[in-house]
Amino acid sequence: MPAAPRRTRRRTFAFLGTTAALATAAALTAALPAQAHPGHGGHQHPGRYQDVQLLSFNDLHGNLEPPSGSSGRVTERQPDGTTKTIDAGGVEYLATHLRQARQGHPYSVTAAGGDMVGASPLLSGLFHDEPTIEALNKLKLDVTSVGNHEFDEGARELARLQNGGCHPTDGCYTDKKFKGADFPYLAANVLDDKTGKPILKPYWVWKKKDVRIGFIGVTLEGTPGIVSADGVKGLKFKDEVETINKYAKVLQRQGVQSIVALIHEGGFPASGSYNYDCDAGGAGTGISGPIVDIAKNVTPAVDALVTGHTHNAYVCDIPDPSGRPRMVTSAASFGRLYTDTTLTYDRRTGDIARTAVKSANRVVSRDVPKAQDMTDLIARWNTLAAPIGNRTIGYISADIGNTGTESPMGDLIADAQLAYGKELDPRTSLALMNPGGVRAGLTYAAKGAEGDGVVTYAEGFTVQPFANTVNLQDFTGAQLVQVLKEQVSGANAAAPKILQPSANLTYTLDLTKSGADRVVTDSIRVNGAPVDPSATYRIATNSFLAGGGDGFPTLGAGTGDLVGADDLTALEKYLTANSTPSAPIAPPATNRITITQ
Template identity: 40%
Template sequence: MVVAISQTIQRQPRASSPGWRCALRGLGMALLALGLSSCGGGSVVRPASMQITLLGFNDFHGNLEPPKQAVIAQDAQGRNVSVPAGGAAYMAQAIAERRAANRHVALVTAGDMIGASPIVSSLFLDEPTIEALNLMKVDFAATGNHEYDQGYAELLRMQGGGCEKFTSKQPCQLSKPFKGADFQYLAANTLRNDGQPLFPAMGVKFFEQDGLRIGVGFIGMTLRNTPHMVRPSGVKGLTFTGEALTANALIPQLRAQGADVIVVLIHEGGATTSGLQDDSCKGLSGDIVPILEQLSSEVDVVISGHTHRSYLCDYAKVDARKPFLLTSAGLYGTLLTEVQLTVDAKTRRVSHRSARQNIVQGEPFTASSGPVALQREFPVYAADAEVAQLVARYKAAAQPLAEASVGRLAAAASRVLQANGESVMGRMVADSILAATQDETAGGAQLALMNSGGVRADLVPAADGSVNYGQLFSVQPFGNTLMVMSLTGAQLHQALEQQFASGTNTVDAPRILQVSSGFSYRFDRSQPAGQRVSEMRLNGQLLAPAQSYRVGMQSYLGTGGDNFSVFTEGKDVVGGMLDLDALVAYIRAQSQHGPMLLPLQERIARIH
């Protein structure tokens, strides 16, 4: 159940919208023939329906600069082509053009706008991303799990502004002071100790046209498992409730506030096997599915995120009793979802709905596989001047640090997970943790572990093999500190078993930890719980269940992140440096006498 809910936020159309422009034309404007005015009033006949446009995106992760990502789309000949996409200035222009093409528009986001961000945003505590979203004129934003990366006190600063320091980084380095978000965060299922939401649970935006007034109600939520995906200290004192039941309980309140259309913004998602513009819901799967199955049929649109997958789904094709749309715009600002709703004037309900993905194509880039050229068959957006200027300002401030060379690599290191759950980049990060913590004065680690979700980018060297600080920052953007703890062989076994059976870690979707050189084991998912991991070895020797081992990791894992609760039982904990500093020092040391060779050999053996 949902307990006491804070007030609903109401928004009127912006002064730049057509409705406001009409109202401001002036009393001296001549009336049209027969005494009718396009601004409404008098004898104007109320329209039979109203067309409302929702623009949405998710999982932006502070990618102010183009992220060097491509969207796979079909050209006129039905061939798959790679379309370069992303970049805040191009996103802003795409939004502006869609606003110009539609009369009644709301711009909303579904979480993870900030957190796990590249250096241009993260170095400044994501203040520039909030400022860019303000320039885009976002209306409402759901919170995602990464909004809580720096703790909820810092998230409250993102909303309200100010320069109070809650992290190791200095706020307000360029913006003095930082004014905070013009848009409203919504957090219906994130409750304080007093039962009130951290932010308002819901908001309504009203649209008017010739005497017809339609309210669009938004409910914003993050995934219930957020406490298991961020530092426990960052969400201490908060409770995260069930998504579907929370939303369903709020719908009557939204109706009472004048909402004719119900939209859920939720940072939880899934995947489909259908194409970019295909709304068939083919192969719909993921943690969003049980939420949709419980969600009220009064919902009209679900704008989702979290999985970094793009999809359009007309859910009536799955369940005819629930004719809502489900959408997700992928990741990093590469797509802008456009939802078109027709609201009947008599019934005040949605009579027709459709959605499409707009590819935010702005500039070409070169990937490790070669050039990714502009595809002129798809719209190419110019850069919005104001947002481009904002990004350039922060980029210039970060540039001296970002461009500093760290070392050289023999080849590109990928974060893509292999069949056994390891990645080359993941092994490198685990090795860097071990190197930084194995000295007795640093904790005396014998092995190191790293969560794969904390490895955020590939490491692609320049032509001469060099990599710079900004690239490493993109790999390790969270600012976690290292720690070393004592765990018995039995506890290590239990922790590795939690890869397959702990919260959202399951046999079908395990979270395989990255391990350092010298440590190895085997796993077999066909075995019963508690018996899936075997042959744990350290430097060739089997681990003894009762013997104590010193294990290095970063603070996210050490405080139970990603459902690895066993690590909270560690003894004799010693703190350490920032994880990024460890990676910088490791690559620098490994490339002193030539390009660093990549750790390509498997350390984990997957049997089944």
């Protein structure tokens, strides 16, 4: 399929720089086009202005091979208003696209917005994401912020990914010692409890001859609420805006005036098309979510924001505290897009001339040659993973998707955990699964070598890569009602997290109401019977939810805790017991939650 049309957006607004630069902004703007080009190629005497290419992406999550199903597609808006989908992603193609994009750009820097690893497919996750770090080194990634998933295995494992060394329990996977990342991970707002200092570098300065651009990296302050307690033990996560503003001043004191913030927090664009006009109604109108408030409060000294976390695609202008628009970008997830931004550096002020900032998301289409070094890397690690990954664990009759308020994949996992819970304790009443823990669906025709409908261990691992245990806990009926209300209230009021229920739990979600009232209490049924507030219900969840994660404090207050095997084992057991080649399992009907709107 041909590469998607490139949509480039230019913005015209005031400079950020010294008072003198602001006073002569009109003259500089007029002179900019003629003076910017001689410095671009580097073949003539450097002019005042130098175009710097910033290539960026985010939320790769160890997706080295092309993601399957909807996870491997992007939606493109057509001139007539219709949309089409394009197959995208895969590090073999990402490498080719980035390398082609850099051609003719001697001043080029590549940055990322966090979650490079964690929740990864088996090819990377089985080896604690060493293959992904190796691939990022080959991609010539210059710098990245940490994301919440960089803490899935804790700060010590993150430090190993940065600095190298064999895994403390699994040892070395090859005859060569893992050397770690060639690029710095930035963690400006992640502090060690004891020292009060960042656990990794807070900022980094890219230098090319006389051009300097500083990068500050932060993850979302709410990371402890979406990562297991063990992963963030001994750490403090500080406010994103306060941290960025603090280190922007540090960089300025060092004479670095051009600054980019790498922020693992994001927004929700008004369209699902990667190339829609985010600013059609004016700067900042086409996007909502946490990044909007962050962008409006980060110091004007920061020239651009590379974001992530929400897995959405956008290139938007959001006003900075002085009211001047500033570029904020995100390149979806899984390596399906990258963002190409031009920052025009003013050698006189050392700052970015924001009048010339332009940015666009580009599709990592699969119609380009594969990068041979990435093909070799994938083959090498696949050889090690194959004995485990190719094992058949079940059969499906059709795609089992992972989209919607209630998803077929989420329901299937909840059913699997209920069945496993009953094996551990026949008193188990129901199961609840957090949607963020379901990383993908199951595709009927995945890889041709395995046969249609076959589910391999590798595919199951891609769906549930966290190795959470299945935990059983006792709750009163009143607590169960409270848990369901916490989906749409408290920490989840602004962005609801709808738990995926096992088949024997049904209720109505009334979206015409607000807050906790959206859960219709009288509609809640367990095995067809109304919930008894004083009765005891034994509920199966994963260990993350059992610790009160994802904004469900009531799930952290259960009693009679019984810890079982990991959640992937529960899914494998369920698929094995309930599917055969002649009788594959069908996608569950998503009819457990009735939605009124």
